[in-house]
Amino acid sequence: MNLGMLRSFSLIIFLTSLLWGQNFDFALIKKGDENSTNRLLIVGGIQGDEPGSFMAASLLSTHYEITKGSVWIVPNFNFYSIIKSSRGPNGDLNRKFDNLSKDDPDYYLVERMKKLILDESVKMVINLHDGSGFYREKYIDNLHQPRRWGQATIIDQAKIDGVAYGDLEKIAGEVDAHVNQYLLDSEHKFHTKNTQTYLKKTFEEKEMSKTLTYFALNAGKAAFGNESSKELPVNERVYYKLLSLEKFMDIMGIEYKRKFELNAHALKDVIDNDIFISFNDKKIFIPLSRIRPWISYFPVKKGDQITFKPSSPVMTVLEEENQYVVYYGNKKLTTLVPEYLDYEHFEKAIKIDVDGVEKEVHFGSLVEVKEYFNVIPQEGIRVNAIGYVNQKHSNESGLNIREKYFLKRFSIDKDSKRYRVEFYDSKEENKFFGMILVEFVGES
Numbered sequence: 001m002n003l004g005m006l007r008s009f010s011l012i013i014f015l016t017s018l019l020w021g022q023n024f025d026f027a028l029i030k031k032g033d034e035n036s037t038n039r040l041l042i043v044g045g046i047q048g049d050e051p052g053s054f055m056a057a058s059l060l061s062t063h064y065e066i067t068k069g070s071v072w073i074v075p076n077f078n079f080y081s082i083i084k085s086s087r088g089p090n091g092d093l094n095r096k097f098d099n100l101s102k103d104d105p106d107y108y109l110v111e112r113m114k115k116l117i118l119d120e121s122v123k124m125v126i127n128l129h130d131g132s133g134f135y136r137e138k139y140i141d142n143l144h145q146p147r148r149w150g151q152a153t154i155i156d157q158a159k160i161d162g163v164a165y166g167d168l169e170k171i172a173g174e175v176d177a178h179v180n181q182y183l184l185d186s187e188h189k190f191h192t193k194n195t196q197t198y199l200k201k202t203f204e205e206k207e208m209s210k211t212l213t214y215f216a217l218n219a220g221k222a223a224f225g226n227e228s229s230k231e232l233p234v235n236e237r238v239y240y241k242l243l244s245l246e247k248f249m250d251i252m253g254i255e256y257k258r259k260f261e262l263n264a265h266a267l268k269d270v271i272d273n274d275i276f277i278s279f280n281d282k283k284i285f286i287p288l289s290r291i292r293p294w295i296s297y298f299p300v301k302k303g304d305q306i307t308f309k310p311s312s313p314v315m316t317v318l319e320e321e322n323q324y325v326v327y328y329g330n331k332k333l334t335t336l337v338p339e340y341l342d343y344e345h346f347e348k349a350i351k352i353d354v355d356g357v358e359k360e361v362h363f364g365s366l367v368e369v370k371e372y373f374n375v376i377p378q379e380g381i382r383v384n385a386i387g388y389v390n391q392k393h394s395n396e397s398g399l400n401i402r403e404k405y406f407l408k409r410f411s412i413d414k415d416s417k418r419y420r421v422e423f424y425d426s427k428e429e430n431k432f433f434g435m436i437l438v439e440f441v442g443e444s
Contacts, residue, residue, distance in 0.1 A: 052237025150229025
């Protein structure tokens with residue numbers, strides 16, 4: 001990811017401080033015209049071991065602009081399940097939309113979702129999944145057969161009369177045909193799977209009658225499932241989901257702009273690299289691409305709960321054994337070992353000579369350096385460049401600092417290019433002002 005993308009990224013802010021023992025509520029992201037009566041509701045993450053589902057919904061919420069119409073997105077419906085990489089620590093959430101006891105730990109989540117589905121402006125509901133194998137109408141082999149779910153648009157019945165977009169089979173066929181124009185491999189072909197849930201004769205039909213989509217149908221909403229195959233890497237699952245979702249939006253007359261080229265390679269880059277997080281009112285900014293798994297002496301405000309703003313709604317920070325773990329979906333990206341400090345408010349910009357050009361930089365910035373940087377001395381500020389080999393100066397301002405002067409193990413990234421530069425009160429050692437990052441892009 002280039003720095004331009006990082007700076008220009010239009011971020012939806014999710015101010016969060018989820019810790020173990022608290023409720024893992026889901027985010028509702030509203031995009032487009034809030035006065036619209038023709039709204040699409042997209043649900044991701046109902047089962048936490050299906051990363052294509054929550055990653056696709058997350059990217060739709062952060063990397064798409066809705067220019068006409070309205071889309072509501074729930075990217076992390078079962079957030080606890082996502083963190084645990086489990087189908088459902090409290091049972092399968094997609095089997096709890098029939099009769100659910102108030103004592104069930106997921107009762108609140110289900111009731112809140114039902115209210116969204118029942119909103120009169122919602123005309124279509126899409127529940128995103130990753131499914132096993134490759135659905136085929138006739139048996140070919142164990143991986144390609146009617147009992148598989150992958151690479152399919154799911155409907156519970158062919159039609160639902162008297163509602164918008166009620167010709168479910170026709171719409172599903174249009175979506176499949178669109179996706180099948182852009183296959184990465186002929187094996188990935190999409191088909192429509194009609195579960196005929198309304199019959200409620202077989203065990204599978206009875207189970208499907210407890211799902212989110214069947215609840216939506218009975219509430220008079222057009223509803224579809226989308227299943228990309230678990231046999232595919234996550235970026236390819238997301239690719240097929242976004243192709244499907246874009247066609248659903250086209251059918252509803254919803255218009256959009258996308259911030260990347262829709263291909264599997266570009267998606268892998270966006271998913272893996274266009275991720276970052278800021279802490280404590282943006283005093284600290286951390287790009288998370290190729291982040292080291294362990295960062296020591298991370299400045300945390302003494303006596304206060306850590307606050308953060310992630311670039312993705314499926315990202316959070318959890319306290320585990322007196323350390324802070326950054327999760328991105330069901331992946332642990334890094335563990336922050338805290339150093340508890342007094343935070344001091346400081347609004348002024350920091351002046352830095354970067355390769356001979358003086359710049360004003362605010363805390364939470366990432367500064368690209370080709371050859372050297374020099375923090376211009378400022379009264380009342382002590383500079384500590386983490387990992388800089390220096391035994392002569394307690395204050396590292398006024399020094400031309402080059403990449404070769406850093407011990408690589410102190411970088412925050414696996415490529416040893418990004419280093420922390422922290423700022424403190426020069427008179428009181430543990431009073432922390434803020435931090436910037438320098439990234440060496442020239443000499444090695």
